[in-house]
Amino acid sequence: MAVAPLRCKCDRRGYNGTVFEQAVMVREHRMNPDRIRVIGEGAERTGPVVCWMSRDQRTVDNWALLHAQELALARQVPLAVAFCLVPAFLGATIRHYGFMLKGLREVEASLAAKGIPFFLFRGEPAEEIGRFALECGASAVVTDFDPLRIKRQWKAEVVARGICPLVEVDAHNIVPCWIASPKAEFGAYTIRPKIHRLLPRFLEPFPTLQPHPFSWPSAAPAVAWDVVLAGLSVDRSVPEVAWIEPGERAARRALDEFVAERLAAYPERRNDPAAAGQSGLSPHLHFGHLAPQRVALAVLAADVPPEARDAFLEELVVRRELSDNFCLHNPDYDRVAGVPAWARQTLDSHRDDPRPYRYSREALERGETHDPLWNGAQREMVLRGKMHGYLRMYWAKKILEWTGSPEEAMEIAIVLNDRYELDGRDPNGYAGIAWSIGGVHDRAWGERPVFGKVRYMSYGGCARKFDIEAYLRAVDRPVIPRSF
Ligand code: FAD
Ligand code: FO1
Numbered sequence: 001m002a003v004a005p006l007r008c009k010c011d012r013r014g015y016n017g018t019v020f021e022q023a024v025m026v027r028e029h030r031m032n033p034d035r036i037r038v039i040g041e042g043a044e045r046t047g048p049v050v051c052w053m054s055r056d057q058r059t060v061d062n063w064a065l066l067h068a069q070e071l072a073l074a075r076q077v078p079l080a081v082a083f084c085l086v087p088a089f090l091g092a093t094i095r096h097y098g099f100m101l102k103g104l105r106e107v108e109a110s111l112a113a114k115g116i117p118f119f120l121f122r123g124e125p126a127e128e129i130g131r132f133a134l135e136c137g138a139s140a141v142v143t144d145f146d147p148l149r150i151k152r153q154w155k156a157e158v159v160a161r162g163i164c165p166l167v168e169v170d171a172h173n174i175v176p177c178w179i180a181s182p183k184a185e186f187g188a189y190t191i192r193p194k195i196h197r198l199l200p201r202f203l204e205p206f207p208t209l210q211p212h213p214f215s216w217p218s219a220a221p222a223v224a225w226d227v228v229l230a231g232l233s234v235d236r237s238v239p240e241v242a243w244i245e246p247g248e249r250a251a252r253r254a255l256d257e258f259v260a261e262r263l264a265a266y267p268e269r270r271n272d273p274a275a276a277g278q279s280g281l282s283p284h285l286h287f288g289h290l291a292p293q294r295v296a297l298a299v300l301a302a303d304v305p306p307e308a309r310d311a312f313l314e315e316l317v318v319r320r321e322l323s324d325n326f327c328l329h330n331p332d333y334d335r336v337a338g339v340p341a342w343a344r345q346t347l348d349s350h351r352d353d354p355r356p357y358r359y360s361r362e363a364l365e366r367g368e369t370h371d372p373l374w375n376g377a378q379r380e381m382v383l384r385g386k387m388h389g390y391l392r393m394y395w396a397k398k399i400l401e402w403t404g405s406p407e408e409a410m411e412i413a414i415v416l417n418d419r420y421e422l423d424g425r426d427p428n429g430y431a432g433i434a435w436s437i438g439g440v441h442d443r444a445w446g447e448r449p450v451f452g453k454v455r456y457m458s459y460g461g462c463a464r465k466f467d468i469e470a471y472l473r474a475v476d477r478p479v480i481p482r483s484f
Helices: 019-024 063-075 094-112 125-135 149-160 188-202 225-231 248-261 282-286 292-301 306-329 341-349 361-365 372-384 389-402 406-420 427-438 459-465 468-476
Strands: 036-040 049-052 079-085 118-122 140-144 166-169
Touching (some): 036 149, 063 140, 118 125, 149 166
Parallel strands (some): 079 118
16 A cells, blocks of 8 residues: 655645655754653763663664764763673574674774774673673763663663663664654554654754764773674574675665665565565664664655655654554563454454364474465575565464464464564564554454454465465575565
8 A cells, every 4th residue: 555645734935745855854963862861860970981782783873872972072081882792682593693793793893993992791781781881980871772671671770770871862763762652552544643743853864973082991802703603502593594694884785775776666566475575674674784764864865756765664664663662662562462452352252263273383383384375484484584574464364373372373473483583573573463463553354263353364365466386486496695
């Protein structure tokens, strides 16, 4: 469904661009203070500033790092970046750590070129970051925003130590999550106008990270990245993938390729799993190698039809920032308890419906069901680490249909999604699974067995939408470096 571009109502002397173009005309180059919030107080000190990097693992276009430097320059103190490596993060495997650590290796080198040391710690973040801040007498710790429960727990534990102020910066969303809306939004249709209205204030060019003039007292120990990766106690049964190169430089190349080659056809091809119609950017966005704001600026500058630009920005900005809104404001974002009352009620009333097909998690994981399309989507996720977006909806909905309860379905969908998807453990995933199984951000549809009024998707519906055989052939072809 093409999203009608909102005509910006601002009086811009006849400028009639869409609200996205309108926003870029705002040429403020200083950092917008609304991206920043102090989430923990602590002893006032005059020491260095520590940037605790976690979600946004990049040196370019990183509002958290830019603010940390802003503070350090104003105080004329050194600046360092710290990353705390946590083993078995939400079920992550070597597929994820391999990708992430290669990206961090590039971050360490890029920071060194700016005179900013990179410290890698391993263990519990509150312990490691707390100790580091204490030892270096930090005057502030600046960290990136992340709505996930585990991240908020980490930050609460750091704050509880009261070492120094903890400052949080939304480096992931164009419109800071807490500014976009103070509450859980019903759906894209309610958050879209709020985001569109705020874009002129936030969809702005990025300043550049400067070489830092105040040197850290001692050099950070060079990280032996290969040793770190080899020594990681992590599940190594899910192999790394070869079709995508990690790191912020590769991410930028992937963005440039998509904008130049495939953005124009996005509206027609994005929902065709047999076509390379999607951007392929989600792993880079998930690990923060690429700023969504940079993607939006590049898309807006592209010479493509407005409907291609707006269709893509609807997903990248509205849908993605709706997911952060969902995880920030819904404490049960990964549980059936978090779905809307209408959906809980309808799923409950169909709880005892017979399930003509029933599969265990193991059978589903092996892609051994009666449905060749579903099995193919599962294989794509296991082999490539990235299932096509259209099929993720079908995939999760079938898990609801073929397991014993909505709770079992949600648990299996999250476990498999986060075990195999390179972009897993992401607010987009929790929101996508809650949409598919629990009608979150969706409306009620015609009532049917098991689903009740939760939207249903069928094999026949997919067959009418795209060439299933072509998709299955593509899935089983040897892995070729293509994004989709
Ligand atoms: P493109 O179509 O090129 O979109 C570009 C970007 O827009 C994406 O990278 C993403 O940031 C955003 N976007 C696109 N579609 C959505 C959407 N439906 N919701 C939120 N943001 C969106 N996305 C993840 O990042 N991680 C996940 O673990 C994940 N799991 C999902 C599970 C289910 C059941 C569903 C229905 C969706 C899931 N999604 C997830 C959302 C979406 O499918 C992926 O973001 C998208 O397929 C990523 O591929 P792409 O970057 O090539 O997409
Ligand atoms: N963030 C960290 O701060 N430390 C980690 O060790 C870490 C591991 C990790 C592994 C897989 C993965 O998908 C994400 C991981 N993250 C880690 C978090 C990630 O950077 C994102 O912040 C969230 O997953 C998305 O919000």
